[in-house]
Amino acid sequence: MRLTRSGGSSISRRTVLRGGIAAFGFYCAGFGPGCGGKGPDRRVSNLANVGPLGPADANGVRLPAGFSSRVVAMSGAAPTGTAGYLWHEAPAAGAAFAVTDGGWIYVSNSELTAGAAGASALRFAIDGRPTSAYSILSGTTRNHGGGPTPWGTWLSCERIPRGMVWECDPTGVAIALARPALGVFEHGGAAVDPLRDHIYMTESAVDGRLYRYVPNDDVAGEPPDLDDGRLEVARVVRDDGEGPVEWLSVPDPTYSAGTPTRAQVSDSTVFLGGAGIWYGTGVVYFATHADNRVWAYDVEAETIEIVYDDDTAQTPILTGPGDLTVSGQGDVVVAEDGGDMQIIALVPSGEIVPIAQLVGHDESEITGVAFDPSGTFLYFSSQRGAGDPPSGGITYEVTGPFFV
Numbered sequence: 001m002r003l004t005r006s007g008g009s010s011i012s013r014r015t016v017l018r019g020g021i022a023a024f025g026f027y028c029a030g031f032g033p034g035c036g037g038k039g040p041d042r043r044v045s046n047l048a049n050v051g052p053l054g055p056a057d058a059n060g061v062r063l064p065a066g067f068s069s070r071v072v073a074m075s076g077a078a079p080t081g082t083a084g085y086l087w088h089e090a091p092a093a094g095a096a097f098a099v100t101d102g103g104w105i106y107v108s109n110s111e112l113t114a115g116a117a118g119a120s121a122l123r124f125a126i127d128g129r130p131t132s133a134y135s136i137l138s139g140t141t142r143n144h145g146g147g148p149t150p151w152g153t154w155l156s157c158e159r160i161p162r163g164m165v166w167e168c169d170p171t172g173v174a175i176a177l178a179r180p181a182l183g184v185f186e187h188g189g190a191a192v193d194p195l196r197d198h199i200y201m202t203e204s205a206v207d208g209r210l211y212r213y214v215p216n217d218d219v220a221g222e223p224p225d226l227d228d229g230r231l232e233v234a235r236v237v238r239d240d241g242e243g244p245v246e247w248l249s250v251p252d253p254t255y256s257a258g259t260p261t262r263a264q265v266s267d268s269t270v271f272l273g274g275a276g277i278w279y280g281t282g283v284v285y286f287a288t289h290a291d292n293r294v295w296a297y298d299v300e301a302e303t304i305e306i307v308y309d310d311d312t313a314q315t316p317i318l319t320g321p322g323d324l325t326v327s328g329q330g331d332v333v334v335a336e337d338g339g340d341m342q343i344i345a346l347v348p349s350g351e352i353v354p355i356a357q358l359v360g361h362d363e364s365e366i367t368g369v370a371f372d373p374s375g376t377f378l379y380f381s382s383q384r385g386a387g388d389p390p391s392g393g394i395t396y397e398v399t400g401p402f403f404v
Contacts, residue, residue: 041328041375043403048347050401053354059396060386062357067400072122072130075393079122081130088120091381091393093189093276093323094368095148097170102126104372105170106379107136107154108395109143117143119156121170136168137176145189145202145276151223157187159204162255165190167226179226182213184255185262188274191284193299197224200284202274209262210234210271212247233268241269242305245297275337276324285332287321294321294334294346308346315352317344323367328375329403335366335380343369343380356398360386368395375402
């Protein structure tokens with residue numbers, strides 16, 4: 001498989017990922033936010049120490065004391081500080097990528113229907129100023145979930161029954177490519193284990209599954225071949241849904257023979273509405289929105305456990321957990337797909353801490369939670385915006401004492 005630059009010249013896939021996307025400068029085996037950090041983040045989470053949410057600020061965001069927000073983009077308008085490109089409608093999952101000039105790029109999906117979706121990118125200078133915005137994927141449908149790769153690309157996932165994963169260049173240089181070997185199904189999101197190059201994927205259907213793509217090639221420090229590998233589906237051995245996991249081969253990952261991917265392996269385990277998924281240090285975290293749970297899969301031990309369950313939590317707080325991310329300090333930051341429109345953190349010390357809430361966005365959902373590469377800024381969107389009817393998508397940036 002070959003990628004093609006926007007101008008039309010053809011170059012090998014690995015050349016693009018190592019050189020054409022050289023803005024990222026390294027193959028990430030570290031564990032910083034968005035896999036854009038340069039190794040493990042040694043700072044300590046401060047979120048267990050922040051106070052309650054205060055009143056809504058001028059942007060309609062409730063935050064703890066010491067935190068502040070700004071709007072960086074609105075659907076149908078050029079993002080703040082840029083000109084020409086209009087930010088997409090229905091912003092969805094996102095991630096941030098470091099660039100060699102000290103700035104970063106925030107990538108955001110669009111969940112529009114009928115071939116009107118895709119993904120856009122917003123580039124920031126080293127001082128935090130937005131400098132440009134542009135498309136990195138177009139012509140697709142309901143791109144809700146996604147995930148960053150250690151080699152500096154964005155996996156944009158279609159949330160339709162025959163949905164594909166599209167590999168995108170955050171710089172906009174190389175055209176996006178479909179990766180059907182990663183499975184054709186109603187994708188919820190994707191997360192990459194940077195040490196093994198395994199790609200974990202959720203399925204958004206209420207009878208969805210948890211998948212793993214294992215590339216056939218395994219060259220240390222090289223991007224894996226996303227066209228040559230095997231797709232596997234999880235079977236949790238114990239009846240209570242936790243404990244050891246077996247991985248079973250999916251016979252027809254591209255859904256070519258008419259049997260939906262999730263129905264091809266009868267022993268596979270059902271996960272009720274797979275949503276956001278993110279790799280932390282040795283653990284893949286993901287949410288299931290239909291039963292209000294957050295899960296943790298240990299990639300070394302190959303075991304799974306529930307780390308949040310709304311039915312048993314002492315402080316039930318999550319309604320429809322959707323997109324999530326993991327900070328460099330180990331905070332699992334989860335956004336609500338509706339509910340009372342909160343973002344909460346499951347912090348390493350065990351507390352459940354609200355860190356943001358949108359006021360007046362009752363017809364919307366929070367999407368695209370992601371830290372910048374330094375872990376200083378948290379990005380997220382209100383997919384449809386405030387009001388009834390909603391006014392349109394809004395993308396926010398929050399800063400504050402996330403760590404010490």
